[in-house]
Amino acid sequence: xxxxxxxxxxxxxxxxxxxxxxxxxxxxxxxxxxxxxxxxxxxxxxxxxxxxxxxxxxxxxxxxxxxxxxxxxxxxxxxxxxxxxxxxxxxxxxxxxxxxxxxxxxxxxxxxxxxxxxxxxxxxxxxxxxxxxxxxxxxxxxxxxxxxxxxxxxxxxxxxxxxxxxxxxxxxxxxxxxxxxxxxxxxxxxxxxxxxxxxxxxxxxxxxxxxxxxxxxxxxxxxxxxxxxxxxxxxxxxxxxxxxxxxxxxxxxxxxxxxxxxxxxxxxxxxxxxxxxxxxxxxxxxxxxxxxxxxxxxxxxxxxxxxxxxxxxxxxxxxxxxxxxxxxxxxxxxxxxxxxxxxxxxxxxxxxxxxxxxxxxxxxxxxxxxxxxxxxxxxxxxxxxxxxxxxxxx
Numbered sequence: 001x002x003x004x005x006x007x008x009x010x011x012x013x014x015x016x017x018x019x020x021x022x023x024x025x026x027x028x029x030x031x032x033x034x035x036x037x038x039x040x041x042x043x044x045x046x047x048x049x050x051x052x053x054x055x056x057x058x059x060x061x062x063x064x065x066x067x068x069x070x071x072x073x074x075x076x077x078x079x080x081x082x083x084x085x086x087x088x089x090x091x092x093x094x095x096x097x098x099x100x101x102x103x104x105x106x107x108x109x110x111x112x113x114x115x116x117x118x119x120x121x122x123x124x125x126x127x128x129x130x131x132x133x134x135x136x137x138x139x140x141x142x143x144x145x146x147x148x149x150x151x152x153x154x155x156x157x158x159x160x161x162x163x164x165x166x167x168x169x170x171x172x173x174x175x176x177x178x179x180x181x182x183x184x185x186x187x188x189x190x191x192x193x194x195x196x197x198x199x200x201x202x203x204x205x206x207x208x209x210x211x212x213x214x215x216x217x218x219x220x221x222x223x224x225x226x227x228x229x230x231x232x233x234x235x236x237x238x239x240x241x242x243x244x245x246x247x248x249x250x251x252x253x254x255x256x257x258x259x260x261x262x263x264x265x266x267x268x269x270x271x272x273x274x275x276x277x278x279x280x281x282x283x284x285x286x287x288x289x290x291x292x293x294x295x296x297x298x299x300x301x302x303x304x305x306x307x308x309x310x311x312x313x314x315x316x317x318x319x320x321x322x323x324x325x326x327x328x329x330x331x332x333x334x335x336x337x338x339x340x341x342x343x344x345x346x347x348x349x350x351x352x353x354x355x356x357x358x359x360x361x362x363x364x365x366x367x368x369x370x371x372x373x374x375x376x377x378x379x380x381x382x383x384x385x386x387x388x389x390x391x392x393x394x
Contacts (some may be wrong), residue, residue: 008370010035011043015052015073016368019097023056023072044071051077075100078141081126082355083175084188085147086216087111087163089259090122091352092129094140097363099356103133108261115165123178141181142362144355146188147171148216152232155185182366184358188351189236192312192344193220194227195353199345207308208300209344210293212315217246221304238296245295253285254314258348275321283325286318290325297330301337312344319343 010033017032018024030037047053048071056070075098084091090107107125109118130137147166149159155172176183186194189211196209209220219236221228228235238244253271256262274282293315300309311319311326323341330337346353 005370007043007046010039011046012368012370014040014043015047016364018053018071018073019363019368023070026069026071029071073097077139079135079139080356080359081129081140081143081179082352082359083122083126083143083145084351084355085118085122085145086188087148090118090125092122092125093352093356094129094133094135095356095359097141097360099360102135103129105129105132111162112164115163115169118163118166119174122175126178137178138180140179142359142366143175143179143181143183144191144358144362145171145175145183145185146191146351146355147185148188150233150237151185151187151190153229157185182362184362186354186358187218187220187233187236188216189218190220190227190229191354191358192346192350193222193310193354194357195346195350195355196220196310196312196344197222197225197227198353198357204307206304206306207310208304208306208339209310209312209350210296210300210315211313211350212246212249212311216313217249219300221306243295244299245292249289249292251285251289251292253282253289253318257314258317272318272321275318283321286321287325287329289315290322290329293326294329294332297326297341298333298337301339306339309339309341310344311341312346312350313348316344316347316350 014029014033014035017029021032024032026037026040029040033040035043044053044055048055052074053071054074056072075096078097079102080095080097080099082093082095088108088111090109092105092107093101094103095101105125105128107121109121113121126137130140147157147159148162149157149166151171152158155170157167157169157171159167172183172185175185189209192211193207193209196207205222205225207222209222211218211220217239219238221230221235230236238246252264252267253275255268256264257268257272259265271282271285275286297309300306310316311322315322319342323343326341344350
């Protein structure tokens, strides 16, 4: 390995350690990286100059010898954007590289909005989001977009219903015209499962996330701690399996519950509030939803046998009511299911959380790779290839 390649590898390793662990003193960083102090000093000087690392000032506690130096990853050096596209709205979030949210924006639009108009409104929504947060578009280094429908392996959207013209095209290419960075696109239910996985990483390795309300029906599968997409992204698209009964979820308790601007929201919220107050008719409506879920939950539990089955979307919003009703409804089965039932950790925010998770994961591909160190521009400080352009140094 030549000198420049070795330097790139050491820089990528050091950057990844600081990103993962937070601020570290030089001695701890030496132990973690296995690099000599002199090599680390050279690498850290480069990373500080590039804008990705900062030296943290601290008062030395010892009076003899040189003071301990501490270094931290600059999570604010660049930004992530998460976009959730639905038939009737666009939700956008901007965050730093630690996925700390800096700003959010929501835009409602008619379901009949054309693809061209939808993408133009998306651009406007992003501009408003970044402007309000004081974030330059050039500082965005990763974008993830969620969408209804099947996202095929080549990025083509397959959604022959619901949203006009929203099929047979590359959404990543379309959104990619708005950003000078990688854009990833994934199905909303799969991203919701990824968001859930993030909240309990490694705690549960196999689960099925049931993402269902009156507008969207799908599941996200996590198998052996990895998101499972299936052939050409088709795993979990149970909207095409009406035999599972999820189309019978229609209920005034669900319609518009998570959308305060929806015409039916007030009615749905009133039913949920009444059910929480113990009113008989409202509780009966929740039981109807639980009974409609039984065929799908039973099939998932015995076909996949996951550790957990998680209820998300609008179902997660009413998990306090729905989980007890569903457990009672499942008692009519010949044999109890083994999977544990629980509600989503993030509720209606699971999809955007999953988008941010995918952005963070993409950094491993675009930032912590030796040949790419310095190729991403934080705060406009370094351009592509400038970090080790001078092979004679160090």
